[in-house]
Amino acid sequence: MATATSVTRTDQDLRNDVLDELTWDPRVSPTGVGVIVTEGVVTLTGWVDSYAARWAAERAAHRVARVRAVANDLGVRIAPSAQRTDAEIALAAERALEWDAFVPVENLEVTVADGRVTLRGPVEWEYQRRAAERVVGRLTGVRGVSNGITVQPASRPGGDELPERIVDALVRSGATEPDRVSIQVYGDTAVVDGQVHSVTERDEVERIIWSAPGIREVHNHVTVTG
Template sequence: MTRATGRPTDGQIQQDVSEELLWEPRIASTGVGVTVHDGVVTLTGQVGSYAERWAAERSAQRVRGVRAVADDLDVRLGVDGERTDAEVALAAVRALEWDSYVPAERFDVTVADGWVLLRGQVEFGFQRRAAERELRRLRGVRGITNLVRVSPRGASTGEELRRRIRRTLLRRVGTEGVTVEVAGAAVLLAGTVLTAADRDEADRIAWSTPGVRVVRTEVAVAG
């Protein structure tokens, strides 16, 4: 069946997200429910790890036409996934220490019932994200609350941040289709790109810009 051009319908998005979840090898659970309303996807059901939950959310975000994702998945650890809070905390500290991009000494880790609370202060937004990425891969983690603050050296105005991001977007993605709005240290990316890889790169560029604390990405994939 040939699809109509233009924005996909909610039914098409639901089908595409369901197929994307089945295609993603990091998602072992087959009982993830998908509902769609006005382009907003809601994921329900149970998964076996926090890493699997994150992979499901990212899979839904990749699908054309998705405006936002509401993640209502419940993490139910199996027998092999259970770890004590002490074991999770020790694994988290070691994982941060082994990542050369993460200033491990600047983080404080607390674990309660498998939920990791991450505090600290770093200079770059990508360091905050890298720390969370390391922790969500750990066995026994049920969820993560990332309270790490981004405090860069020197102050940048909103216009300076916008110019830096725009120049880097043009250099790496080569598109005028992404708009950049800055309010304080928060960045909003909007517009359209040709591929999901371009959208991910735009997100990485914003997070890697000195002075950025928060990034909201509303970039759509054309075609």
């Protein structure tokens, strides 16, 4: 069992790595960002000037090896020159979604209140749900995004062989060693357990499972061991 002294030393090293990664990412201005690390769990505090920077800071922290999880408590303060009315943001969101070939905008509903965008409606694939949030989150003046889009596949999962096909996809991508995770499929729900080396690896495993035809829900119980 690690002593309190060794944990503190490791957490301090990890904090320094996260701060360096935030400085390295040109999308993030780390001046207003605080980093707290407790037993491998990173908490981001402070303020950034856009929702896109908030998201980028979170992803930067996830990229650091040995980070077990990230709590994003960053607030968004929009500079006066970047402020937009809710009507302007709503119109920009509609246009941005229309321009994105991967997002079926005709099925989506966009609501904006105090700079915070709420997305609702069905899509066929998880990547479309994530793409919609990413596209809207990059818009000037957006303070936050609530993604209420649901995944409703047009087809059903492909029988008992689907877990094996998912494992094959993991092997092809090199996302993780296949013996580190186990996958079960119950109807249109996939459950994955196991241990991986990083949060990024965990997210990539989940992304690949979401790509399986007919999957409507993924329960990711994979833990990060560092």
